[in-house]
Amino acid sequence: MIFTYKECLQRCGSKYNMNKMIASGEIFKQEKGIYSDVKYVPEYQIISAKYPKAVFSLDSAFYYHGLTDVIPDKYYLTTEKSAAKIKDPRVVQIFENSDVLHVGAKNIPSGDTKILMYTKERMLVELLRKKNKLPFDYYKEILGNYRKIIYELDVSAVQNMIMMMPKTRMIMEALELEVF
Template sequence: MLFTYSQCKEKYGSQYQLNKAIKNAELYQLEKGVYSDKKRESDICVISFKYPCAVLTLNSAFYYYGLTDTIPEKYILATERGAAKITDGRVIQKFENSGTVQLGAVEVEHEGNNLHIYGRERLLLELLRNKTKLPFDYYKEVLSNFRKIIEELNMQDIQDFAYELPKSAMIMELLQLEVL
């Protein structure tokens, strides 16, 4: 499980006790301000923990849900348009219109930690919205995998989310033509 510096300081009482716990391998400092009770944590867990207001999307989320077998080179995080720039080299930041970033976001458990990630319904819409920005073969692979699970998705959520997002007419047309 991951912890912030504040949580660790509260748990151990002082900087001295915190350093002692690290020295005794009761606690591990993974990055500045990020601690764990395990020696190693996956990058996706650390990144989701470090940026709690951001949402994992596109390639990162497609891979997590098993919609592609292509391992993403970088993690893509959606943030509010006015959010601070993320300088982590492992991350590509995608700015979204205010009010739509958390639309369709869910918390899922992964390796004992929570990931803030788009649900599959919102992810389908992100695929359609970014059709021209993704390689054609990759787009077709992910779309094909969405078609296989379309019966599991909540169509009402997809429609509700689509009307909240920019380019809703285009999204609904693509949904009819390519998915259903």
């Protein structure tokens, strides 16, 4: 299980006890401010604990949902436009309007933790919104995989999400022309 500094301090009782538990191997320091009770923790879980309000999106979510076999070099996180810049070199930050940031975001279980990530439906909307910013072959690969699973998706949820987004008409046309 992953803990923040505050949670770890609460669990141990004092900074002295926390340092003692780290020295004895009962607790492991993963990064500054991130601790766990197991030695090795996947990096995406550490990133999720470090930035709890950020939502995994784009390349990270496409890979996690099995829509591409391209392993992303960095973690793509979406935050509010007013959020502070994430200075972590492992993270690519995407700024989003706060009224649509959590539309289609879901806590997905991963091991003993949960990761805030967009659903497949929201990721289809994001694919159509960002199609001009993605490499063409990458876009076509993901679009082809969406066509294979189109009957598993909640199409009305996709359409409702599109209605909330800026450039609604452009996204809806792309959905009708390229997906169906």
